Amino acid sequence: MMLCVREHANLRGYNSLGISEEAALLVEVSSEAQLGDALSMAHEKSWPITVLGGGSNVVVAGPLSGLVIAMRSRGRKVLARGAEGVLIEGEAGENWHDLVNWTLDLGLGGLENLSLIPGTLGAAPVQNIGAYGVELQDVFHSLDALDRTTGRIRQFDRSECRFAYRDSIFKQVPGRYIILRVRMLLRHYYSIRVDYAPLDSAWEATGLHRPNARVVAELVCQIRRSKLPDPAELGNAGSFFKNPLVDSSQLEYLKARYPKIPHYQQSDGRYKVAAGWLIEQAGWKGMREGNVGVHVQQALVLVNYGGARGDDILRLAERIIEDVQRNFGLHLEMEPQRLG
Template sequence: MMLAVREQADLRTYNSLGITEKAERLAEVGSDKELRLALDMARRNGWPVTVLGGGSNVVIAGPLRGLVVAMRSRGRKVLQRSAGSVLIEAEAGESWHDLVNWTLDLELFGLENLSLIPGTLGAAPVQNIGAYGVELQDVFHSLDALDRDSGEIRQFDRKACDFAYRESVFKRLPGRYVILRVRLQLRRQGSIRVDYAPLDRAWEATGLQRPDPRVVAALVCQIRRSKLPDPAQLGNAGSFFKNPLVTAHQLDALKTLYPGIPHYLQPDGRYKVAAGWLIEQSGWKGVREGNVGVHALQALVLVNHGGARGDDILSLAARIKEDVQHRFGLLLEMEPQRLG
């Protein structure tokens, strides 16, 4: 079996920021067998390997040496049905938003708050993606991943993934595992989560009494589109910074100076502070510097107005971080991974 490998491949369409950089070599893989072929080829030749999903959570700051492997596996199915839940499985290369829509067609609850998040399914556990009060770990069952050290396929349950806020074992051990497929446990009936203010207001306006995941998903899409630019129109990586986590004591001190600071109680007793609010209060919302800028409608989003390099994005991010830390004493962390 031969695997197509392109040399000096343009990566602009392989990352949602639309950054133009070159991959020394690039292979698109659609199966476990093709992935093994790509990794074996890289090992024989001593090439470093970079694995890309949808490229929606990376900043490419320079050419990528060795071999870039783009995950393009497809397939989704129902594995098991019970009275209250359905276990589904899908391949890593599946579009996340398409998968959400498929589960809504099956009239399942669980993914509606995560609608319109860009990227592929395989990348979702790495970041433990989340939005509007729901995280992937809330519906996660298990996944299969190729261990590049041993060559074996290993199954991870929720505990083994060691999920945290925008964190997982896969993020802490970059390059060790390649996620192949993911299983999610979704509900056939139940409640909806609309406890984030914009979503709560939109749901109340519908006047509906029965929980309806399709309606929640439509509202989430409407809210996201009103705030977040379409990467096809304006390059971006979604939320660029994590929301800082603070203790109750830290929050009280911040509220003394900034009574309106948005904050959300977390299960561990800490509070999540809205990074977008911190950036906006620091005067960065809508700022443009040459080809890069901060989105005019959502300060949490850095954008490529066209022709920006990865270093341009990272330089702007560094200055925003420094300013927010100086003003509020809080350190912002980047969500996207730097490559190159």
């Protein structure tokens, strides 16, 4: 199938913040062959390249030159069943939440805590997406990615992805790899993770005692919908800031000043401090300035009320970062990637 390259394309429908910026050229690719053709075209004409998945973790802060490639490859399947679990594979353009529901329909557990996270499967390893005590790396098996420096497809196992909190090799060397497909190892017999507030109280209220991934997924969806706006109705990029990590001495200092500060111990001995709580305590929750603001239900979410530019979002984020640093001595990092 021939490529359909659009000129002067509006990117509003290609990013969840709903920011209207222009791509000089844009092409949607639905196969590995089409991706190869698009890359060859860009190479021949010396166009810079930007790859987009669902656009749920980017801030488009200016027009994009060169060629924007929107990954739209679809397909998912069970590769193998064994004693360790069920190995599944999905193409990069698969909608993440649709994939989660598919695994639940198969009776598989592991992704239920990650329900309703916006974006595509191919973007999930870049951020090592996570929610309610679970991260992608917990179920990750391997992925295939195109190495743009060699033109070859390379397989990455978990260790090679260098997963960390909202981080991976794909963020550390941006632009080098284009993720093609992802594999995860799930299980029919599983232990649910409901020890992360407010999910624990929601699970307790069900009165259930046996693991039930479908129920956990429904509870996660209910919680997320109660706190997070639908990007189709109010432009946003989900959680805009990472939760800062502190060591035990830093935590004790903070607890002495703020006894109610929410914190969660990590496997490496450090503690994750709730960024949303910090932002709310600094007085930003529900604040609106022109076309941008902080969501009234969740201080971690910056929203576009309509007509906002990427720079408007970034200026608001910088002011919040400075205020939290001044009030708590903690530095917030943005989750979304800046484009343009």
